[in-house]
Amino acid sequence: MIHYADIGSALIKAREEGLNPFETLEKVMPWEKIVESIEEAKRLARPMDYDYLDLLSTRYSYLRKYTPVLIESLEFRSTQAAEPLLRSIEVLRDVNKNGKRKVPENAPLDFVPKRWQKHVYDEDGNINRQYYEMAALTELKNHIRSGDIWVVGSRLHKDFEEYLISKEDWLQAKAAGTRLAVSPSSEEYLSERTDTLHHRLTWISNNINSLEGINADKEKIRVDRLERDTPEEARSFSLSLYDMLPRIKLTDLLMEVASWTGFDEQFMHGSTNRPPKGEEKAILMAALMAMGTNIGLTKMADATPDITYHQLANAAQWRLYEDAMTRAQAKLVNFQHRLTLSSYWGDGTTSSSDGMRVPIGVSSLHADSNPHYGSGKGATIYRFVGDQYASFYTKVINTNARDAVHVIDGLLHHESDLRIEEHYTDTTGYTDQVFGLSHILGFRFAPRLRDLADSKLYTIDQSNNYPKLEAMLRGRINTKLIMDNYDDVLQLAHSIREGKVSGSLIMGKLGSYARQNKVATALREMGRIEKTIFILDYISNEALRRRIQRGLNKGEAMNGLARALFF
Template sequence: MTGNGDDFLKGDLITAVAWDSPGKVIGAGAAKVSVRHSPSSSIEQVKEEFHQAREDLEETLANASPNNVGAVRLDEAGRLVIPPLSAEKIPAVAKELREELSGMLPFVPIASLLIELEARTKFLDCFIHAGGRKSKLSMEQKRNILAVLIAGTTNLGLTRMSAACGVSYDTLAWTQEWYVREETLREANTVLVNHHYKLELAKKFGGGTMSSSDGQRFPVRGKSLTARDMNIHGGRVLPTYTHVSDQWSTYGTKQIVPTTREGHYTLDELLGNATDLPIHEHATDTHGATLVNFGLFDLVGKVLTPRMRDLGRITMLRLDTPAATNALYPHAGPLLADRWNEDLICECYPDLLRMGGSLKFGDATASLIVGKWSAASRQNTLAAALKEWGRMRRTIHVTARYLSDPVYRRKISRQLNKGESLHTLRRDLHYAQQGTIVRPHLQDQTEQAWCLTILTNAVITWTTEYYGMAIKELRGQGREVPDELLSFIAPGHRENINFFGFIEVDIEAELAKLDDGWRPLRPTLVNESGTTFLINP
């Protein structure tokens, strides 16, 4: 090991790596390291990326007009000016299409939605008895599991749910104890995400290659081991940290202590992603833009693309002396203040690879590694090397694309907005007891968070399916529905779903209402002027 890294990375945490020839790794850890370049070739590769990034920034600043207040530019004092992005303009025809499609969706109670979706996905098969019995679930068992899921999601609790659905409290409590746990909830959510990923319309929302993460804080009532008082949020709160794909599906959920930095948990669910989503690029708000995260994302083969604030305070790197850099890049050069410590990277690069291998293959959790290295002292050589690698990746991200490409900045903002918009859907689902969390223990809170994630994905999936049916019907009527408008159709629509009142979980009766497994769309009528009206809205 290098430097003071021995104290933290020891035992079975890190797998040994030995170098044979450039680009080839031998020894016990060869199968566990995803990045197989030698230190020299990896450093040359990142330097090439940096040179291209520097040229892109120079071109952007050189071509910027001082009169163009909306462009990234230098002011008269040579300071970097980064204007905020204007609100994205949604075409009027896209808004009209979204309203029309929403009007065609059938009205449905939440329990009926779940029953219908279960018939197509069989996600309830993931709920296996804790004793290991894998017998086929009966209709009554499916009914009971759905009731428990709704109870956890809506925050009704089992007592109120028993009164709402007519199933005894003892039956619901037994079902929750033996069938509904984090393991089965994760598997059921994976089934829903994979089903949604295969839908044709979901591919219009995004390719499934990008995701974002953000925390949503819920108020807490009573005692809790994980909640904390935070004046900024008006009392005791507990954050749920969720990972959302560019297709609107939520593939990761984690309960965290509110006083802990959210950026420590950015990689956890990303590396633990068991769905079919080929996530490669991940966006966060400024909370995730730490040097340790930039470094670790690159070491595990992912790309961190955060939305950056206060860029004027960020120190960017250079490879040459200030004079040489400014001579080559008169506009961008003065912004590159610090020289990259290439020698430190060469010395510690094998250890950095071992760290990446440990994370990628589960020998250590990302939140543990990020927390430890973020708090490490400057005397820790390996921590310093990781942060130096992160500084280079951050410089490339900022100079190459974030400052140089406004379209790329808008892509990041659009993805973050998807995750934030789902906060409203989750709050609507989590309506009972004024949306407060009353369960005191982390395990119970985690299970409730996964219940909420499953029903959120169920609403997204069901709505995407029926949007697809509505689009097909409009096209069958001879209407032109361009694919480029479909990316503006958000599947978080919930006005046609009833979360309240008596919750009847009658699987056989609900399935009997379906026509070949589907509900009929609400009919529309087009007059001579081309205006579409709902019939019996």
């Protein structure tokens, strides 16, 4: 670029001063150097239709260090749609086994995506071995992630149907009565949701111009920011209450809360199943503090003369495992839930969830970089907070994962006595399918919508029935798709409800790359009904908007406390 600028400056000077351009150029750079520079630029420059796939051939030798062993060691099965890809894997196994340099001319090519085709075929129309293999491996990864191909013997990547309860068990459960919140009849479900959606659309269409804080133009709805409604004297009173709290050591606080609640007795030894006794309690509390504040076991051992590193490491290994932590957390939440003071904050029926990213300085399974958070690596702790400020469920997730797929896990699989009915998230915490699944499982899902103006509204009947909303109703619900797959959607929801499969795992499968299966699309259509009903409630009910904001603020307050402790 510097050479280009110098040559350009010389040409401008020659033009303006009437000089010989070639002589002027050679004063800047010898002619041979100019020619050499242009040839180098041709090699460096990427074409206008540049694709990063052009560069993958340089990484082929790196992949070859392990891919032959990988495809030889694992056994794959597939749906009918993915059979050409499995045949290509067989071709690669044969090529590797017999040391062939070329891919046979009759090798399957149906799986090759359009983007890869110009790389898979060389100039003579022959199959390029390197790109054929890389295309097959890339598609194998995508199809395994989506569930169209599964790995024999794997728990994470098994046949999609194996995640669900069997058809026979589902029929028995349906006859006996399930814990789902919708009718087992698709006709009854659609009739009830059609009436509900029609009622909301009619009311909003008739009253949209009179709603306070709502601005509606021809195609978009905008909601004004909520004004603060907390009086200043309440803030002053709150600060005076904080001043009354005694200043004590964290260790004393832990021991005192343990004496009230007995939460420490939930940390059963992983081998002997025995609760901590005597000095083991002090060791356990020190290990909890070391891990919970991020001081670490080594520095905690240095700070506690009577407790060794070996004792702390032993407690962390054998007592601070996930199930024990979940039981102890439930014990604390249940104790707080029964206190009269807690009822001033809420009744325990609403909750919120939000992710808190923490930096990680060592190699770890969930430690990834995300440009949104800077250059360092980290993980996200996804926390569920009840309306009484109780943190009732936490989960470490990949920092690049979408929060929405983990919402159902926290609502179903916490072990506390809270009966959550309404749940709040921020914008990243929702998808259409989460809306649909939450309704089926009996939860009111209520995210804060920052992109409300761009959100799509859907209708089941004709959009011209609602003249003031017609331009905003950009989609029509596919009721036939719902009717045809309703029973399969309920089987999926029942499998999650009964703990056969986690919500995050199955939602990840349904939302991944190539899987346009009918269950996923039917659940999405059901979710669009619920999302439209929720948006109509959101714009017509200021109390709901304030409730969501208040719930999310409580989650932020808990994250603030966690950040203060975890340094």
